[in-house]
Amino acid sequence: MAQQMTKSDDANQIITALVANARAAQSVLGTSRYQQRCAALTAGAAAIRDATDDILATNEKDLAAAQQAGLTAAFIDRLTLTPDRIDAMAEGLQAMAKLGDPLGQELARWQRPNGLDIARISTPLGVIGIIYESRPNVTVDAAGLCIISGNAAILRGGSDSQHTASILGKIMADSLASVGLPQAAIQMVPTTDRMAVGAMLAAVGGIDVIIPRGGRSLVERVQREARVPVFAHLEGICHIYIAPDADLEKARQIVLNAKMRRTGICGAAETLLVDKMIAEACLADIAADLNAAGCLLRGDDAAKALVPSIEPANESDWHTEYLDAILSVRIVDDIDMAIAHIGTYGSSHTECIITESDEVAAKFFLEVDSAIVMQNASTQFADGGEFGMGAEIGIATGRLHARGPVGAAQLTSFKYVVRGNGQTRP
Amino acid sequence: MAQQMTKSDDANQIITALVANARAAQSVLGTSRYQQRCAALTAGAAAIRDATDDILATNEKDLAAAQQAGLTAAFIDRLTLTPDRIDAMAEGLQAMAKLGDPLGQELARWQRPNGLDIARISTPLGVIGIIYESRPNVTVDAAGLCIISGNAAILRGGSDSQHTASILGKIMADSLASVGLPQAAIQMVPTTDRMAVGAMLAAVGGIDVIIPRGGRSLVERVQREARVPVFAHLEGICHIYIAPDADLEKARQIVLNAKMRRTGICGAAETLLVDKMIAEACLADIAADLNAAGCLLRGDDAAKALVPSIEPANESDWHTEYLDAILSVRIVDDIDMAIAHIGTYGSSHTECIITESDEVAAKFFLEVDSAIVMQNASTQFADGGEFGMGAEIGIATGRLHARGPVGAAQLTSFKYVVRGNGQTRP
Numbered sequence: 001m002a003q004q005m006t007k008s009d010d011a012n013q014i015i016t017a018l019v020a021n022a023r024a025a026q027s028v029l030g031t032s033r034y035q036q037r038c039a040a041l042t043a044g045a046a047a048i049r050d051a052t053d054d055i056l057a058t059n060e061k062d063l064a065a066a067q068q069a070g071l072t073a074a075f076i077d078r079l080t081l082t083p084d085r086i087d088a089m090a091e092g093l094q095a096m097a098k099l100g101d102p103l104g105q106e107l108a109r110w111q112r113p114n115g116l117d118i119a120r121i122s123t124p125l126g127v128i129g130i131i132y133e134s135r136p137n138v139t140v141d142a143a144g145l146c147i148i149s150g151n152a153a154i155l156r157g158g159s160d161s162q163h164t165a166s167i168l169g170k171i172m173a174d175s176l177a178s179v180g181l182p183q184a185a186i187q188m189v190p191t192t193d194r195m196a197v198g199a200m201l202a203a204v205g206g207i208d209v210i211i212p213r214g215g216r217s218l219v220e221r222v223q224r225e226a227r228v229p230v231f232a233h234l235e236g237i238c239h240i241y242i243a244p245d246a247d248l249e250k251a252r253q254i255v256l257n258a259k260m261r262r263t264g265i266c267g268a269a270e271t272l273l274v275d276k277m278i279a280e281a282c283l284a285d286i287a288a289d290l291n292a293a294g295c296l297l298r299g300d301d302a303a304k305a306l307v308p309s310i311e312p313a314n315e316s317d318w319h320t321e322y323l324d325a326i327l328s329v330r331i332v333d334d335i336d337m338a339i340a341h342i343g344t345y346g347s348s349h350t351e352c353i354i355t356e357s358d359e360v361a362a363k364f365f366l367e368v369d370s371a372i373v374m375q376n377a378s379t380q381f382a383d384g385g386e387f388g389m390g391a392e393i394g395i396a397t398g399r400l401h402a403r404g405p406v407g408a409a410q411l412t413s414f415k416y417v418v419r420g421n422g423q424t425r426p
Numbered sequence: 427m428a429q430q431m432t433k434s435d436d437a438n439q440i441i442t443a444l445v446a447n448a449r450a451a452q453s454v455l456g457t458s459r460y461q462q463r464c465a466a467l468t469a470g471a472a473a474i475r476d477a478t479d480d481i482l483a484t485n486e487k488d489l490a491a492a493q494q495a496g497l498t499a500a501f502i503d504r505l506t507l508t509p510d511r512i513d514a515m516a517e518g519l520q521a522m523a524k525l526g527d528p529l530g531q532e533l534a535r536w537q538r539p540n541g542l543d544i545a546r547i548s549t550p551l552g553v554i555g556i557i558y559e560s561r562p563n564v565t566v567d568a569a570g571l572c573i574i575s576g577n578a579a580i581l582r583g584g585s586d587s588q589h590t591a592s593i594l595g596k597i598m599a600d601s602l603a604s605v606g607l608p609q610a611a612i613q614m615v616p617t618t619d620r621m622a623v624g625a626m627l628a629a630v631g632g633i634d635v636i637i638p639r640g641g642r643s644l645v646e647r648v649q650r651e652a653r654v655p656v657f658a659h660l661e662g663i664c665h666i667y668i669a670p671d672a673d674l675e676k677a678r679q680i681v682l683n684a685k686m687r688r689t690g691i692c693g694a695a696e697t698l699l700v701d702k703m704i705a706e707a708c709l710a711d712i713a714a715d716l717n718a719a720g721c722l723l724r725g726d727d728a729a730k731a732l733v734p735s736i737e738p739a740n741e742s743d744w745h746t747e748y749l750d751a752i753l754s755v756r757i758v759d760d761i762d763m764a765i766a767h768i769g770t771y772g773s774s775h776t777e778c779i780i781t782e783s784d785e786v787a788a789k790f791f792l793e794v795d796s797a798i799v800m801q802n803a804s805t806q807f808a809d810g811g812e813f814g815m816g817a818e819i820g821i822a823t824g825r826l827h828a829r830g831p832v833g834a835a836q837l838t839s840f841k842y843v844v845r846g847n848g849q850t851r852p
Contacts, residue, residue, distance in 0.1 A: 420801060423803045
């Protein structure tokens with residue numbers, strides 16, 4: 001117990017010190033010129049390329065430990081860096097420096113009858129805490145997005161990638177210093193102690209927002225414990241509803257792509273809702289495509305009656321984000337039943353309607369309460385890059401501040417600038 | 427102890443029931459047509475006017491209890507309704523129905539090279555908890571703003587205004603029902619038990635945001651205990667900095683108005699920072715104006731040396747929101763010292779620079795981290811009505827989601843609507 005209190009105190013002290021450094025650094029970075037922030041990203045890209053051999057050697061240490069610990073092949077693949085993957089990180093930083101300044105943008109401007117001129121101008125959010133699993137690229141992506149948006153970052157990577165994350169974090173911090181910006185705007189938490197995560201989640205007033213990037217258990221812990229606001233999504237139980245007036249060829253291609261292009265991402269479709277008016281005309285072909293691609297289907301009785309290869313689904317299937325080659329299928333009476341199903345079982349992430357009627361789509365857009373609603377497009381487009389935002393740090397399903405893909409512009413706040421000529425209030 | 431646990435359980439049950447009703451009602455209100463929401467406000471205005479006698483008689487009960495409890499004259503004045511004040515509440519509702527629909531607005535729209543069309547569309551926030559002191563108009567203003575923005579409201583008024591708040595809340599709920607919208611979108615917490623506030627603050631997932639409206643002790647409790655996001659400001663320690671190139675006549679009029687028009691509002695100026703280059707030329711006149719209006723000045727040594735009537739200020743004065751006819755005065759070396767003073771002692775609410783140089787103002791706008799920054803205008807313009815937003819529910823100084831005056835548009839979130847033509851992701 002005494003031991004534990006000491007560890008917790010240590011963690012608090014570590015985070016308190018990081019926060020103090022971050023706030024001081026942010027006040028400089030947040031008022032710096034765009035060209036200087038771009039120069040930091042460009043310097044970071046060059047430094048990453050220059051350090052390729054060092055980064056690979058460092059990554060070897062994490063990989064050796066991961067192999068010894070018997071971690072899964074998929075885990076080790078995500079942890080592994082190659083020259084190509086290192087180059088892609090550098091490329092990402094260069095791309096971020098070409099998207100325009102997210103700060104100082106005039107979001108709105110109007111004049112009052114008394115002559116006051118009021119503008120809403122974008123500003124940095126402040127200090128952002130990012131808690132992520134063992135994916136090396138997140139260190140670079142998150143640091144880059146925070147730098148370009150004038151925010152300081154406190155980065156806490158997965159303990160299995162600690163060596164790799166540390167060298168990448170140091171490169172990014174040094175790149176700031178190399179262009180005359182404060183190094184402490186990018187800081188890695190220097191301990192793998194889980195107490196440090198708790199201290200970050202409790203740092204009200206010190207950290208402005210926490211972004212967890214990882215699996216369900218990480219996000220659940222963050223959402224449960226955080227006193228600081230969180231941008232996150234717990235899961236992506238994405239639905240496709242095929243309406244009676246769907247173009248069946250589009251439906252076929254979209255369902256196959258939305259489910260099978262990559263099954264492990266949050267924008268992958270998990271449940272297919274087929275209107276009973278059209279199920280007989282399309283479900284067999286869709287199921288055949290999916291089966292041929294290695295996908296298992298689980299459905300309700302009506303779906304099984306149409307396609308015998310479909311296995312029975314139970315209540316828990318509708319709640320499940322498979323992240324695998326499995327799709328649940330339900331036949332619905334009409335669009336209202338589809339919308340109600342999504343309201344009951346959905347995770348407010350991304351849902352798609354297949355319809356040729358803009359009027360039917362409009363009803364779906366209005367009544368489905370998800371961050372992203374689509375018509376006739378694959379749910380796998382739920383991604384900041386695909387939205388044209390450049391890099392993203394994740395997808396948020398909360399209703400406050402940031403929703404959908406979180407890119408540089410979503411890491412900003414705003415202030416009102418009021419210009420007068422001596423006005424006093426009557 | 428057993429008694430207390432029972433009370434807390436009761437409070438949780440009450441709030442849980444209100445939340446369930448609110449969520450069901452919100453899903454209907456949030457997708458209703460603008461004309462119907464406007465009709466609810468218009469019906470509310472008419473019903474308030476029709477019920478003037480009943481409202482006055484009900485208000486008498488609260489006033490009698492307040493007098494018996496020996497509450498202050500200022501408190502009783504705020505609690506008192508008159509026919510004019512009742513009419514003003516109705517007028518406010520009618521004005522809210524003329525500001526345009528805050529929902530369904532296209533906030534941004536763009537096309538991707540693959541033909542996807544992406545729009546960001548405004549949506550309701552969800553369920554809003556409003557916790558306020560004994561000001562009857564807040565019930566009506568808050569209900570009106572929530573109705574027009576498609577949000578359900580759970581209203582918890584001050585216990586000393588319970589009778590008045592209840593009748594007004596019932597009128598607003600009935601007005602919804604009278605136009606076919608769900609009555610439960612406006613609910614009053616039916617108990618003055620303080621445990622109910624605690625249950626609201628902990629209602630993660632049930633209440634989307636809490637807005638406290640009242641004095642420092644209420645806001646402090648809410649910020650300390652809330653697990654739900656909060657839109658609020660703790661205090662308004664507003665600063666005016668007079669730069670060397672200020673127009674002295676503007677400075678004189680603005681300082682007098684910013685301090686003395688109404689001393690008890692959050693936008694009232696509390697500290698005057700005068701550049702040493704111009705202090706001798708202006709401080710005596712400014713002090714004379716303020717003294718003549720009944721304002722006491724407390725200053726640093728340099729200010730006292732220039733104007734003998736200024737009393738000494740100590741460190742705590744720079745931290746104090748007087749909300750009274752007192753102004754602290756400090757002579758600063760330059761704009762950097764002024765900005766540093768605001769960073770140390772300010773509350774991120776509203777600050778003004780008096781300068782004829784737009785370049786100097788631009789530096790102030792960039793480096794002062796407050797919700798509202800002004801040039802040559804009274805800080806008392808920090809108000810949603812004065813900004814042209816119509817009614818406001820308060821002013822927020824946080825960096826997330828809503829900042830500055832919180833009107834109907836600030837009570838919205840957004841979703842992305844993606845329109846395709848069969849696109850699949852490569």
